[in-house]
Every structure is written in structure tokens, then in C-alpha cells.
Amino acid sequence: MRGLDEHRAAALALAAPLPPVLVPLLEAVGQVLAQDVTTDGPLPRWDNSAMDGYAVRAADVAAATPDGPVVLRVVGDVAAGSDDAPVVAPGTAVRIMTGAPVPPGADAVVPVELTSPRTGGQDAGDHAWATSGADVEVRAAVTAGQHVRGTGEDAAAGEVVLRAGDLVGPAHVAAAASVGRATLVVHRRPRIAVVSTGDELVAPGTALRRGQIPDSNSWLLAAAVQAAGADALRLGPVGDDPAALRRLLHELDGGDHGTVDGIVTSGGVSAGAFDVVKAALADEPGVELVPVAVQPGKPQGLGRLPSGTPVWTLPGNPVSAFASFEMFVRPAVRRMLGADPERPRVAAVADEGWRTPPGRAQLMPVRRVPAAGSGSGSEPGPAVRVRRATARGSGSHLVARLAVAEGLAVIPADVDEVRAGDTLEVFWT
Numbered sequence: 308m309r310g311l312d313e314h315r316a317a318a319l320a321l322a323a324p325l326p327p328v329l330v331p332l333l334e335a336v337g338q339v340l341a342q343d344v345t346t347d348g349p350l351p352r353w354d355n356s357a358m359d360g361y362a363v364r365a366a367d368v369a370a371a372t373p374d375g376p377v378v379l380r381v382v383g384d385v386a387a388g389s390d391d392a393p394v395v396a397p398g399t400a401v402r403i404m405t406g407a408p409v410p411p412g413a414d415a416v417v418p419v420e421l422t423s424p425r426t427g428g429q430d431a432g433d434h435a436w437a438t439s440g441a442d443v444e445v446r447a448a449v450t451a452g453q454h455v456r457g458t459g460e461d462a463a464a465g466e467v468v469l470r471a472g473d474l475v476g477p478a479h480v481a482a483a484a485s486v487g488r489a490t491l492v493v494h495r496r497p498r499i500a501v502v503s504t505g506d507e508l509v510a511p512g513t514a515l516r517r518g519q520i521p522d523s524n525s526w527l528l529a530a531a532v533q534a535a536g537a538d539a540l541r542l543g544p545v546g547d548d549p550a551a552l553r554r555l556l557h558e559l560d561g562g563d564h565g566t567v568d569g570i571v572t573s574g575g576v577s578a579g580a581f582d583v584v585k586a587a588l589a590d591e592p593g594v595e596l597v598p599v600a601v602q603p604g605k606p607q608g609l610g611r612l613p614s615g616t617p618v619w620t621l622p623g624n625p626v627s628a629f630a631s632f633e634m635f636v637r638p639a640v641r642r643m644l645g646a647d648p649e650r651p652r653v654a655a656v657a658d659e660g661w662r663t664p665p666g667r668a669q670l671m672p673v674r675r676v677p678a679a680g681s682g683s684g685s686e687p688g689p690a691v692r693v694r695r696a697t698a699r700g701s702g703s704h705l706v707a708r709l710a711v712a713e714g715l716a717v718i719p720a721d722v723d724e725v726r727a728g729d730t731l732e733v734f735w736t
């Protein structure tokens with residue numbers, strides 16, 4: 308039997324980052340930048356006000372106090388969006404709104420709350436404004452630069468704000484938009500075909516006769532493809548007819564269903580008399596069908612179809628399909644996206660013990676044990692503790708209970724028993 312890590316490496320080796328494409332901002336979310344993004348000038352683009360108030364010369368109001376206000380003549384307005392630039396000469400002020408460019412001559416802003424109109428008052432709810440041509444009393448001093456957001460404070464002209472390799476999220480699209488970009492260059496999103504196989508499978512919602520079950524794997528795997536950041540083309544279920552399956556796989560490989568960057572199959576790869584995937588791919592020179600020393604997920608296959616499309620053949624048991632996707636397919640999909648292939652692994656303490664299959668690694672669905680109240684909350688929390696997601700452990704048919712799992716514990720092949728208190732390697736799914 309092939310080792311888990313060896314098969315993981317072979318599965319990942321089938322993938323490479325897809326070529327860069329230019330996409331509108333929102334389409335880039337969840338994808339990985341293929342190019343740095345630099346500013347088109349300094350950010351902020353000009354000195355601007357952080358407050359609604361008056362643009363002043365700080366020196367003019369240096370002596371202002373609540374009991375000894377300084378009086379300035381209001382000589383103009385600058386609203387956000389205005390390109391007016393009234394000059395603030397000594398003894399004058401300009402009304403300015405948050406975000407508006409600081410007018411020439413001014414070097415600070417006094418918030419409206421620290422002022423009162425002496426003449427020409429305009430009541431704006433909580434605050435009264437002195438209008439243009441009137442006088443305003445300033446009741447507090449400000450220092451030069453106060454309440455001014457300086458040019459280039461956020462980023463300098465030509466500075467890299469987003470890097471190739473960054474996973475695009477809301478803050479990335481905000482940064483891109485703020486430097487004037489309506490598009491981003493990302494690695495193309497992979498499109499992965501998912502084919503479930505088995506004569507017993509019917510679409511969910513269809514009436515079942517004895518022996519039939521709803522196809523859950525094509526939904527599981529398509530959802531997993533999407534959750535990994537790729538597009539899924541869900542096909543099947545395909546019955547236990549090797550010729551029909553071979554035809555479909557070759558159509559996918561040949562581009563008859565549009566671009567397909569990979570194919571994932573479920574079922575039909577073990578020792579059964581009607582194992583359709585095994586039969587369909589037995590003579591395919593680029594594909595190997597191998598048992599892997601892991602439970603669940605022993606019968607595996609992978610390789611390339613004649614036109615080069617990678618294929619991963621996963622076992623049909625639903626928990627096996629889930630765990631196999633996590634181990635062998637998700638890393639490849641992430642690499643195609645240009646992202647880090649692996650989920651981070653964390654150390655967790657086993658809250659209970661269980662037996663594990665001798666000579667095979669185990670992928671145990673686990674859930675967190677809620678931490679007992681740890682007092683003030685300021686000390687570092689206790690280690691994460693996990694239990695098996697269900698009392699039946701890693702049984703590969705336990706699809707209804709799989710949603711209880713929050714992650715998988717990876718127990719190495721040379722461990723035959725987990726004891727309560729052991730430290731385990733876990734990743735969250």
C-alpha cells in the first residue's frame with residue numbers, strides 16, 4: 308500500500324497555478340492575485356480634513372480657550388467633492404467638511420463642536436455654523452496638522468498595496484478600488500468536473516425503490532470544490548457501465564463540456580465485481596489505481612487522461628470521499644488557484660481515546676469540546692480539546708453525521724491507539 312504522504316504528493320503534482328486573467332473586482336474575491344497592485348499616486352491624494360469644521364492657520368488660534376475665544380472671518384466653504392480652493396489668509400477660516408481638500412494657507416482643522424457662530428449662524432441640528440462672510444468664535448487651540456489627513460499617509464506614490472499571492476477579500480477589493488482599479492489580475496478560477504458513479508444512485512428527491520439511495524457524493528464534492536474557491540461542473544450519477552463512463556471522461560478531457568481543469572470521480576474503485584471507475588480506467592496509461600494506507604479512503608486513483616486533464620478517483624463511501632477530497636484534491640485545486648495548498652494544522656488534545664487501524668493513517672472526523680470557563684479571559688486559553696464527531700468514529704458510511712465534524716485529526720500510520728490526553732494534529736474543515 309502506498310503511504311498517505313506519498314499519494315498526497317502525487318495528487319498535488321497534477322496541479323499548477325492557472326494562467327492569469329483580468330477580472331472585475333467582485334469576481335476576484337476568493338481568488339489569488341497574479342500581479343502586484345501599486346498606487347496610482349499618494350493616498351490620500353491630497354491633505355484633507357478628518358472633521359467637519361473650519362480650516363484655519365494653527366498660529367491664529369494658538370491662544371484660543373473656552374473663556375477667551377479667537378474670532379475668525381469665514382471666507383468660504385469646501386464640501387467633500389468640491390474643487391474650490393479659497394485661500395485662508397491670517398485671521399480667516401474656511402468651512403470644511405470631512406474628506407474635503409484642505410485649502411491653501413490652512414494647516415489645521417477645528418471641529419465645529421469647538422466653535423460658535425458669532426454672526427450669521429446656521430443651525431445644523433447639534434451644531435451651529437457660521438456661514439461664509441460671518442464671524443466664527445474658536446474656543447480651543449489646534450496644532451499644525453491637527454485633524455488633517457496628510458497626503459501619502461496611507462500609501463506613497465508607486466507603493467505596492469497588494470501583492471501577487473494575496474487571497475482577495477473585501478479589504479483587497481477596497482484597496483484596489485481606492486487606487487483606481489476596477490479590475491484585478493488573478494489566477495483563473497479552476498473548473499472541476501465531479502462525476503459520481505453507481506447503479507444504486509438516483510437524484511435526491513426521487514422516489515427510491517429497494518437498493519437505491521440518493522446520490523450525495525456529487526453534491527458533497529461539488530460543494531467542496533466550490534468551498535475551495537473553484538467552479539464545479541456536477542455530472543452523474545453515471546451507472547455501472549464502464550464504456551459509458553469512459554466516453555464521458557474522454558469528452559471531459561477533450562473539452563466537449565467546456566474547459567475542465569480536473570475531474571473528480573466517486574465510487575467504483577475498490578474490489579467489487581462491478582467497479583466501474585476501475586474498469587473504465589484500467590487501460591488508461593496515465594492513470595494509476597492504488598490502495599493508500601489511510602482509513603477512510605483506501606482505494607484511490609489518480610493521473611492524467613490522454614489530453615492531460617488531471618483525474619482523481621475517490622472511493623464511494625461518503626466519509627471516504629470527503630476525507631479523500633480534503634487530502635488529495637483540495638490541495639491541488641488550491642494550487643491551481645495560486646493559493647497555499649494546505650490547510651493549517653493545529654495541535655489539539657484528544658479528550659477521549661480510540662483504536663486506529665494498524666498500519667494505516669487515520670482521518671478522524673472530530674469536533675471541538677467547548678472549553679470550560681477559564682476565568683478572566685485574559686490568560687492564554689487552554690489547549691483545544693477534540694472528541695470524535697460521532698461515537699462511531701471514522702466509519703466511512705456515516706454521511707448523515709458528517710456535518711457534526713469541524714475538522715479531521717490526522718493520526719499517523721504507526722499509531723494504533725489514541726489515548727485521552729494525546730496531542731493530535733488537526734485541521735479544521
Ligand SMILES: Nc1nc2c(c(=O)[nH]1)N[C@H]1C(S)=C(S)[C@@H](COP(=O)(O)OP(=O)(O)OC[C@H]3O[C@@H](n4cnc5c(N)ncnc54)[C@H](O)[C@@H]3O)O[C@H]1N2
Pocket residue numbers: 503504505507508520521522523524525573574575576577578579582603604605606621622623624625627703
Ligand atoms: N472486498 C473489499 N471490499 C471493499 C474494500 C476492499 O478493500 N475489499 N474496500 C472498502 C473500502 S475501504 C471502501 S472506501 C469502499 C470503496 O468502494 P468504491 O469506491 O468502489 O465505492 P462503491 O462501491 O461504489 O460505494 C461504496 C459505498 O458508498 C456508497 N456510495 C457510492 N457513491 C455514492 C454517492 N454518490 N452518494 C452516496 N453514497 C454513495 C455506495 O452505495 C456504497 O455503500 O469499498 C469497500 N469495499
Ligand code: MOO
Pocket residue numbers: 601602603604605606622624627703
Ligand atoms: O477506505 Mo474505506 O474509505 O475505509 O471505508
